[in-house]
Amino acid sequence: MNTGAHVSSATRHENIVEEADAATWVSDGMILAIGDPAPMAMIRQIIRRGVKELTVVGSGLALDLLIAAGCVRRTMAYYVGGGSGGAVAPSFRRAAEQGEIEVWECEEGILTTGLRAAAQGLPFLPWRGGVGTSLPEVNPDLKVIVDPIKGQTLIAVPAIEPDVAILHAAVSDAYGNVQHCGGPGWLDLFLQRAADRTIVQVEKIISNEEIRANPWATTIARADAVVRAPYGAHPFYSRGYYVQDRAFTRLYVEAASAAASSEDRSLLDHFLARYVYEPQTHGDYLEAVGVKQLIALYEY
Amino acid sequence: MANDNAAEGQSGPFDPTTASRQEIMATFLANDLEDGEILQIGAAMPVGEVAVRLAHFSHGPNMELIFIGARMNAAHLDVLPTPEFGWDRRTVRWAESYSDTGHRFDRVKDWHRRVFFVGGVQVDPYGNTNLIGVGDDHRRLRFRGPGSVGTSTLATLVGRYHIVLNSHTARTFVPRCDFVSAYGWGQGGADARTKLGLPGGGPKYCVTPLGVMDFAPDTKRMRLRSRHPGVSVEEIQANTGFDLDVGREVPTTPLPTPAQLEIIRTRADRRGALRH
Structure with a gap:
């Protein structure tokens, strides 16, 4: 039986985690799911940790960056397009053609079905x-x-059962009640349901009272960890906050394409050093990108 | 100058003979689309995008347009915004509803009313298409493609679809796809789909910068239906890696009418994506 004293001393557990601590949840050989909009602040932190041999459920240039940084052994992707830079993302294409990564070939409906099976505890x-x-x-x-x-x-x-899913969303309270702006991410709800643990990085932490003002809007209840990450999807979009930074993604595609088409990785290594390895925190990264470039994205 | 003015007096600034190949492709596809249909448009498909806008503005006020996840009816708008991504907020603001990818698959009962467009790095004589890649060994492809996106499921379920390719070469039109990501008519035959229990109606047309192909009703083998103006049958056959069934007379693909071209250039494709 609880004593009254015990009850009154109990406090609700808050789920806000520092980005570096959250990144320790991801270790070599895991199945990592990354959402869309891409949780880039956490992805950069995972790359800095030097995690290897990941199986990544993801798509697009965010997955391509993880491949470029040598973190990936296997992809579970329905589409790895190159954005405006080309039909196929450059690092994915090169690594797949060289046999450096294994491609678990799938498709949107098939991937969704596997995630659904995991969420429902079915084989x-x-x-x-x-x-x-x-x-x-x-x-x-x-x-x-x-x-x-x-x-x-x-x-x-x-069943496709990620060890960890990492998502980007608009807001959360300290307890992991997440609300998206303009609808949930592309496969994000399915990734969260299928994964053992979910980290959601958000533009803003808001009060529990604000969440309770509109509980209908809560898209993910009880994320396991919430990470503060304003502009955390940069260079990609975050609905309600900013649009994609095309100049920046082009910079990456050019560097990665040069590395893929020749043996010269200098442009790509320079890009990774400047924007991934040297910034120790997400704040450092935003400073490296520059406030002028960031606020230019804050418009229709 | 006098001659130019005379030509303008006849057909205005939207002279059909000035239509680009891609504008002709979009017009052909638009003419196939019927009011009330649900049109699913994927990313990086400018011809398909313009085709559905043209159809919507010209004869399809009850069409539903789904740009990736954003479902809209824009018949009341002068101009339909050109999305860069269907999940971009700037596109979703025109939508009446939005669905993430997973939930789209929760109700496929009306997908027989849906039409969509498939691309590919390869297509074979039976309209099977390949977005996986080129090579003998899947573990070491000579060319790694972008992946199947949602085409395997859509091709299985939608009422009909069109194969739309940006280039027509013998490298793209192959006797047999190295890999099939969207099942068209399999190995051929009118029962190629029903024997697998596939509910969708399969590919109807294959539209390229050179011409329009369709599939013979009994064999489901690709045949040349029309050639775009200025393109010869010989040129099309030379750029196709298998024998196309060619009738005695191959008509030219119809040009857009001046009214259609006006809609394309002032409303459906204001950025001129199909003119470059």
Whole structure:
């Protein structure tokens, strides 16, 4: 039985974590899921930790940066486009062609199905999209099955269970009640449901009272960790806060493309040094980018 | 000058003969789209984007346009904003609803009313397409493609789709795709899809900068339906890595009408993405 004294001394646990501490949740060989908008402050911190051999559930240039920094052994991605710089992200393309990473070939509907299976504690869920394609041949984890109810041909997608999911959102209170601005991220709710633990970096910490003013707007209840990260999705967008920094992503694509098409990594190494390794914190990073460049993104 | 003015008097500043190849492609696709249909438009598909806007403004006030996740009806607008991303706030502000990617798959019951466009690094005679890559060994591809996006699922389920390619070469049009990411008509035959239980209607047209292909009803093998103005049948066949079925007379792809070209240039493609 609790004594009255015990009850009155108990305080609710706050989930705000410093970015460097949150990054220690990610270690070599884990399955890491990264959301969209991309949680770049945490991604840069993970790269600085020198984590290796990750399996990354993610997409686009954020995944490409992790590959460029040597953190990735395997990708679970439905699309790794190069933004405005090209059809295929440069580091992903080179690493896949060289056999340096393994590509767990999938597709949006299939990936969603695997995440859903993990969230529901199931070994797999069936999906029809992709029947007849090469996906089950190039990814032996996808099994073509005959369903026991109607005898239809379907694909059994195994549960995809990230160790850690890292997301970027608008606001959270200190207890991990997260509210997005303009709808949740691209696959973010599915990543959170499937993962063992979820870190959400946010533009702003707000009061619990503000969350309770509109509980309908809470998209993720009880994130395991909340990290303060204003402008934390830069150079990508954060709805309600800023738009994508195209000049900056072009800088990365040019550097990564040069490294991919020749053996000359100097541009890419310079980029990584300046914007990933040298800044010790997210604040340092924002200073490296510069306030003029950042506030220019704060408009329609 | 006098001659120019005379030409303008006939067709105005939107002379159909000035239409670019891509404007012709978009017009052809727009003419296929019917009012009330749901149009799913992916990223980096300028011809498809302009086609759905043109259809929406010219004859489709009840169409639903879904740019990635943002679902909108813009028939009441003079100009539909050109999204860079469908999840960009600047695009979503025109939407009536928004869906993240996972929840889109929660209801596919009306996907037979949906039309979308598939690209690819390879396409074969039966309209199977490949976004995975080129090579013999999946672990060491000669060219790594961007990935299947949502095309495997959409191609399985939507009422029909069109293959839209930015280039027409023998490297793209191959006898057999190294990998198939969107199943079209398989190995051919009218039952190629029904025998796998695929509910979607499959690819209808393949549209390229050179011409328009469709699929024979019985064999589902690709055949040349029309060539764009100024393109010969020989040029198309020479740039196709397999024998295209070619009829005795191959018509030219219709040009946009002046009214269609006016909508394209003043409302559907104000940035001129299809003119460069």
